[in-house]
Amino acid sequence: MEKQSTNGKTKKGTGGYSNITIKKETATRFRSYSKKFNSSHSEVLDGMIQYFKENNLDPFGEGTKIIVDSIKKLERQMMKKFDRLIAIIKNMEKTSIRPTYEMMLILYEAYVKDGRRPKQEPIQIQEERMDFLEPRNTVPKTEHDRMLQEFNEYKKRCNKILNNVEKVEPIMGKPYLKINMGIGDFESLIYQLK
Structure with a gap:
């Protein structure tokens, strides 16, 4: 900022202006240079002087x-x-x-x-075992009979459902399967499968 003298007192940064005589070419170069910074000519010149002082540069x-x-x-x-x-x-x-x-x-x-080379272990082939026919885990006969009975009932229900399936071929679209079953039978089947 410039110091301006008014009425014998010195004020700093009052916004007054002073003229400096420089060559026309230098002024044109400076104006085009200061346009890059979107600042006034005074601010650009002040920034340049400050930069030279801080970095001890001689132009x-x-x-x-x-x-x-x-x-x-x-x-x-x-x-x-x-x-x-x-x-x-x-x-x-x-x-x-x-x-x-x-x-x-x-x-x-x-x-x-x-x-020496590392010894390779001979591969041992397991002999065929014939004891797989012998029962290992045995269940009581009553338990076995009950499981067999449940399996037969399950098989009958599956066959009943499969007998109620019919193929539907619509005029438009892909053919699909339809199960003819009542809502009560369907809910009962869901309950049994849980």
């Missing part, structure tokens, strides 16, 4: 030297970090990867020199 040659020096400094720091990483990887190779490789190589060479 007449020393500024680029400072930037190049800082880039070189960063590059040197990165190279030191890369050197550290390479040293860590070489150390890992020396202390853990290489010895493990050497041990595996020694074991492999010893195995090849020994000439």
Whole structure:
């Protein structure tokens, strides 16, 4: 912000303007440059000055030297970090990867020199058993008879349902099956199946 003198007092940022004489080409370049920021010319110029001050930049040659020096400094720091990483990887190779490789190589060479191959277990074929005809889990005769009776009843109900099934072929659509059964019989069947 500019300082403006009024009545012998200095005020900061009062919004007054001052004229600066610059070349016409420079003014045109500055106007087109400041349009990019959607700010007034004063704000853009003030921002540029602030940027130069904060970064210790000299617009007449020393500024680029400072930037190049800082880039070189960063590059040197990165190279030191890369050197550290390479040293860590070489150390890992020396202390853990290489010895493990050497041990595996020694074991492999010893195995090849020994000439022994792992023994393969002969495959044992189970003999055919004939005792499957003998009852293992026996149930009492009464239990067996009751289960047989329930099975026969179930079979009769299934046959009764299958006898009530008829094929329906509509004029349009796919054919389907229809069961002729009363609602009470259907509910009874659901109850029995639960």
